[in-house]
Amino acid sequence: xxxxxVLSQQKISDTSLSLELQLSADLFWFRGHFPSSPILPGxxxxxxxxDYASALLGLDKVFYGMEVVKFQRPLxxxxxxxxxxxxxxxxxxxxxxxxxxxxxxxxGKIILCP
Numbered sequence: 001x002x003x004x005x006v007l008s009q010q011k012i013s014d015t016s017l018s019l020e021l022q023l024s025a026d027l028f029w030f031r032g033h034f035p036s037s038p039i040l041p042g043x044x045x046x047x048x049x050x051d052y053a054s055a056l057l058g059l060d061k062v063f064y065g066m067e068v069v070k071f072q073r074p075l076x077x078x079x080x081x082x083x084x085x086x087x088x089x090x091x092x093x094x095x096x097x098x099x100x101x102x103x104x105x106x107x108g109k110i111i112l113c114p
Contacts, residue, residue, distance in 0.1 A: 015087040025077035040075035061112035069108030
């Protein structure tokens with residue numbers, strides 16, 4: 001399985017959405033990263049933000065880079081995570097935050113080509 005189960009999703013506005021995801025232990029991304037203590041790779045988290053922004057916000061933009069990306073807490077198999085995505089159109093930035101309750105696991109800005 002490549003994508004997590006979406007437990008809930010809310011399109012807050014044309015430029016903002018919130019998702020609740022179940023990180024099943026059988027997700028492809030947990031295999032080999034790391035065998036004895038699997039965690040969700042940061043590149044996967046960024047890719048999911050791009051995928052959800054495209055599918056749910058209708059963005060058809062190309063990745064250009066990232067800034068202020070912080071991975072503060074590993075995301076583990078079996079966890080339920082909240083993802084907040086905001087599209088800052090005038091700045092060509094996707095701002096994201098993965099959190100577990102009040103604890104931020106990762107956050108950052110993805111720069112998209114104008």
